[in-house]
Amino acid sequence: MVPLLLVLLLALLLFGAGFALKALWWIAVIVLVFWLLGFVVRTTGAGGSRGRWYRW
Template identity: 80%
Template structure:
């Protein structure tokens, strides 16, 4: 009975990790899209130059 419970626990852990990794991939894709949009939609700085949209 204990080995069966351990296998079920392992399956649950791997399934949870797979879901979390898939969710992290979606978050990474959304952040990348926002980052790329930031280069396209940039505010103009003083003098008509295109400014940086980030602070670093």
């Protein structure tokens, strides 16, 4: 009975990890899209030149 429970627990962990990794991939794609859009829609500065779109 214990080996069966261990196998079921392992399957549950692997399923959870697979779902989490898939969700992280979608989040990474969304962040990448926003990052690329930041280059396109950045505002112009006082001198007319395009400034940095991030605030580091």
